[in-house]
Amino acid sequence: DKAGYRHFMAKEIAEQPVVFDAALSHYLGADGLPQLPLDFSGFDRIVLVACGTASYACHIAKYWFEQIARIPAEIDVASEFRYRAPVLSPRSLAIFVSQSGETADTLAALRHVRGQVAQVAAVVNVPTSSIAREADIALPIFAGVEVGVASTKAFTCQLSVLAAMALQAALQRGAQSADEIAALAADLRLVPGLINASLTGLEAIAPIARQLAQARDVLFLGRGAMYPLALEAALKLKEISYIHAEAYASGELKHGPIALIDADVPVVVMAPRDALFDKTVSNMQEVMARHGKVLLISDAEGIAEAGAGVWHSLAMPSVAPVWAPILYAIPAQLLAYHTAIAKGTDVDQPRNLAKSVTVE
Numbered sequence: 538d539k540a541g542y543r544h545f546m547a548k549e550i551a552e553q554p555v556v557f558d559a560a561l562s563h564y565l566g567a568d569g570l571p572q573l574p575l576d577f578s579g580f581d582r583i584v585l586v587a588c589g590t591a592s593y594a595c596h597i598a599k600y601w602f603e604q605i606a607r608i609p610a611e612i613d614v615a616s617e618f619r620y621r622a623p624v625l626s627p628r629s630l631a632i633f634v635s636q637s638g639e640t641a642d643t644l645a646a647l648r649h650v651r652g653q654v655a656q657v658a659a660v661v662n663v664p665t666s667s668i669a670r671e672a673d674i675a676l677p678i679f680a681g682v683e684v685g686v687a688s689t690k691a692f693t694c695q696l697s698v699l700a701a702m703a704l705q706a707a708l709q710r711g712a713q714s715a716d717e718i719a720a721l722a723a724d725l726r727l728v729p730g731l732i733n734a735s736l737t738g739l740e741a742i743a744p745i746a747r748q749l750a751q752a753r754d755v756l757f758l759g760r761g762a763m764y765p766l767a768l769e770a771a772l773k774l775k776e777i778s779y780i781h782a783e784a785y786a787s788g789e790l791k792h793g794p795i796a797l798i799d800a801d802v803p804v805v806v807m808a809p810r811d812a813l814f815d816k817t818v819s820n821m822q823e824v825m826a827r828h829g830k831v832l833l834i835s836d837a838e839g840i841a842e843a844g845a846g847v848w849h850s851l852a853m854p855s856v857a858p859v860w861a862p863i864l865y866a867i868p869a870q871l872l873a874y875h876t877a878i879a880k881g882t883d884v885d886q887p888r889n890l891a892k893s894v895t896v897e
């Protein structure tokens with residue numbers, strides 16, 4: 538049931554303020570502190586493994602575990618992880634993230650680590666799934682059924698659980714004080730309201746997407762944890778609009794991809810005003826100097842400061858920088874959605890894709 542929406546994807550994007558909040562309420566206690574059934578104090582590292590969109594959630598979480606909890610975190614896509622002879626620590630926590638809980642590569646990777654790590658956790662949407670059942674502990678993401686093949690609400694709900702895990706790791710390992718963790722958790726609790734505000738505030742996206750639909754190639758740039766979000770934004774766009782899209786860490790642009798830039802290549806710059814903002818802006822200016830068409834996604838202050846001469850800009854609500862990758866998933870999803878609509882592709886059932894990939 539699309540509940541009056543034109544597509545499941547639109548419905549699932551719109552559900553995010555509610556489902557994200559539900560997931561947070563489950564993992565953050567009334568005292569504002571994380572309350573997961575996990576003890577991070579003995580782990581020496583964290584290994585995160587998944588495929589596709591779920592792997593980008595892991596990639597963002599790697600930044601969080603390292604920044605917030607000061608614990609080494611390693612990521613890989615499941616299809617590579619198992620075959621590269623990973624060196625595993627018997628004191629590590631392995632986290633497998635999967636919406637369906639049935640992805641063959643992820644399940645095989647989970648089976649590969651069992652017995653070689655201290656604990657295996659599954660972050661899943663389907664609590665009865667194989668990945669949930671075979672892990673030592675399953676942490677549901679509470680996204681509700683996701684029908685659209687392109688994952689949206691599952692991604693943000695995966696991030697909610699991973700964020701709560703990073704906060705708990707920081708608390709239990711003494712990386713930050715309880716007050717600092719409570720402040721970060723309070724900022725996280727603001728995100729559902731900000732998602733809601735951005736859903737209503739982003740009407741400007743449809744006309745921009747109609748122009749984006751003319752492009753043959755689109756690049757996405759981000760720094761820090763916005764880099765994996767840029768990867769996710771590019772994946773969403775290519776999956777449902779069939780436009781070739783790639784993402785780079787902003788600082789990598791000058792090491793090769795800048796050769797692609799000309800007046801026909803839109804470059805989406807995902808740049809919340811964080812500590813790296815000025816560096817991202819200078820990368821953006823390198824693009825503009827080569828006549829690249831920049832779509833700047835930032836907050837009002839960022840756009841006021843750096844938006845001169847850009848092709849388009851989209852103003853986002855201000856957000857604690859650490860949680861910006863969650864909020865900026867919304868314009869990434871909407872941009873892909875409206876571009877696909879403009880191209881007339883099958884948004885909910887893109888060609889060649891299946892909701893759950895149960896072959897290796």
Ligand code: F6R
Nearest residue numbers: 589590591635636637640687688
């Ligand atoms: C992208 C998408 C896929 C899945 C991937 C993993 O929109 O949906 O990239 O994220 O196939 O699927 P799960 O999370 O079910 O393991």
